[in-house]
Amino acid sequence: MSELGIPFEEKLVPFGQGPMGNAFRSFSPSGRVPCLHDGDAVVWDSLAIVEYLAEDHPAVWPSHRVARAWARSASAEMHSGFAALRTQCGMICGIRMRLHEIGAPLKADIDRIGELWSEGLDRFGGPFLAGDTFTAVDAFFAPVAFRVQTYGLVLPGPAAAYARRLLALPSMRRWYDASLQESWREEKYEQETLRYGELTEDFRTA
Structure with a gap:
């Protein structure tokens, strides 16, 4: 997203903020990162994020x-x-x-x-x-x-x-x-x- 100029806001959550799974479960269904929030859509896997972005940004692939x-x-x-x-x-x-x-x-x-x-x-x-x-x-x-x-x-x-x-x-x-x-x-x-x-x-x- 950075390299292709796709606008986004990054929110950083350190591993050390509580147990890893619980810290990330507050915003990621799997308790893992990265996780993309776009309006009502929550996409929590890197490959799924790429495919989601590609629907609106063909230059992704x-x-x-x-x-x-x-x-x-x-x-x-x-x-x-x-x-x-x-x-x-x-x-x-x-x-x-x-x-x-x-x-x-x-x-x-x-x-x-x-x-x-x-x-x-x-x-x-x-x-x-x-x-x-x-x-x-x-x-x-x-x-x-x-x-x-x-x-x-x-x-x-x-x-x-x-x-x-x-x-x-x-x-x-x-x-x-x-x-x-x-x-x-x-x-x-x-x-x-x-x-x-x-x-x-x-x-x-x-």
Whole structure:
């Protein structure tokens, strides 16, 4: 929504405000985020949010049918997969980590991301995954670009360059800068992150 200029108001609720499920259940039926409120409509899943937005904003998905099908498939794969990456490389933007090891499941996830990104860039000409404009598939992989930066994940040349392009987008810079200003910590996730690697740098506010 930020990258495509779709107006919205963001309301931030920290994980630490009470038990996670109960804190988010006040505005999200599933107790999870993100959750979109649009008048009487409440849409509480990222893939459902994207499809809801696409009904009024066609630029959310690629205009070409084949590119759109590929983008939807790749988005769905990200939405439901990459369990090892999610577990071992938590989404903490403002730190840098050196992983203790990259086992087979995590390596398979990293290899698949490199393969998928390289395929999209080659097939549709870039600089984004499904063509020359930012679409929903790029939004779905935006958190992976932050993980590449945080954990120093190694990708093939075209995929690594794509991650750098995502991180340089104005909307991504705003997201990153905002993350550095968050003063709260969720100890559970901080400790989980340290299980898998060594903290080398922390750029977050104290």
